[in-house]
Amino acid sequence: MxxxxxxxxxxxxxxxxxxxxxxxxxxxxxxxxxxxxxxxxxxxxxxxxxxxxxxxxxxxxxxxxxxxxxxxxxxxxxxxxxxxxxxxxxxxxxxxxxxxxxxxxxxxxxxxxxxxxxxxxxxxxxxxxxxxxxxxxYMQNLLRFGDSVAENNTFLAPMAHDAYSLVxxxxxxxxxxxxxxxxxxxxxxxxxTSPHAENYDEIAETLSSLLGKTITYQAQSPKDFERDLLESGTPEWRAYDLAYISKAYKGSDKHLITSDIEDLLGRPARSVKDFLSDHLSTFKN
CATH class of the missing domain: 3.40.50.720 (NAD(P)-binding Rossmann-like Domain)
Structure with a gap:
């Protein structure tokens, strides 16, 4: 059981x-x-x-x-x-x-x-x-930017321009x-991890290609991102972790890539493009 x-x-x-x-x-x-x-x-x-x-x-x-x-x-x-x-x-x-x-x-x-x-x-x-x-x-965190992308053709995140191997x-x-x-x-x-590490500028480029319009990424400071979350009603403990999550990864850990998913499932892990394609309606008006 x-x-x-x-x-x-x-x-x-x-x-x-x-x-x-x-x-x-x-x-x-x-x-x-x-x-x-x-x-x-x-x-x-x-x-x-x-x-x-x-x-x-x-x-x-x-x-x-x-x-x-x-x-x-x-x-x-x-x-x-x-x-x-x-x-x-x-x-x-x-x-x-x-x-x-x-x-x-x-x-x-x-x-x-x-x-x-x-x-x-x-x-x-x-x-x-x-x-x-x-x-x-998680790639699913990208869905939080759906409304911003749909309405303003842009999204903000506290991830600087580092590449991450989202899953x-x-x-x-x-x-x-x-x-x-x-x-x-x-x-x-x-x-x-995913098969490839991508920064958020590259994710914006993928969205642009899939949506047929220019989408931009704006790097926001963790402090400002935390402030915006608090103003939207996010609990303090959650707002801090979301804003400063990049600090949890040391050096090259941000873009570490493993084969564990493919080894266990016998197929490659889904890519960011796969994910965005499957959830494209979230980023449309």
Missing amino acids: ILVTGATGQIGSKITEGLIQSKADVRVFVRDENHLGDLKNENIQVAEGTFEDMESLEKALEGVDRLMLIGQDNPDQVQQHLNVIQAAKRQGVKHIVKLSAFGADKNSPVALMRDHAEIEDAIKDSGMEWTFIRPHL DIRDVAEVAATILTTENHNSKIYTL
Whole structure:
């Protein structure tokens, strides 16, 4: 039995879909099963609860061999996941697959990366088998610029002119489902990237080609980007991490490219052009 936490999220839902397609025995852990939408069917078991409710966690983990640990980013994420790890160990879970992040480091200037590192250490110390999935920045973050591109033919981001090997969430989910349903992944860390690193000027050029009009990228300072996020109502902890996320990558790490996706899936990772082509309507009026 495989348990997926965070199954209503954009990655957790896609992992669950992949597991259903592979005919795996799947249980999902959610706050409210009514939020499952199309995932709710006879092919999965549903356990309701929260990361704070140990009783609901232990009930959800009964009979589970493999755990896919995902949670929504929030200031309480470390304690929430420590609760899951403790409950999993008590219930005899054999293997935890954690969705982490490339850049996870206990000394990172970005809180999200420090949190991931602390959770990874706790899993290693638990005595259970483990696998860490560390995706680079998600291509889906580009969708935030849809309205700006559609209305003003430009977008702003605090990424300077450095190249990043962004990764598509769809590839991340497929990798996770593969790891959960195959063997020989114990004590392995998979770093997921696209086949090519691109800066945001190049992404603007790709959008220009696909849309048939000139799109420009404006590099914004992290401080100004954070200010704009705060003014739009983004929580302080989230605004800082989004504005200063580039600081989580040292030197050439920004444009690191790995073959992990192709090695696991037998096909190349999706490119930024693939992603933008599939979501082009987001950038149109």
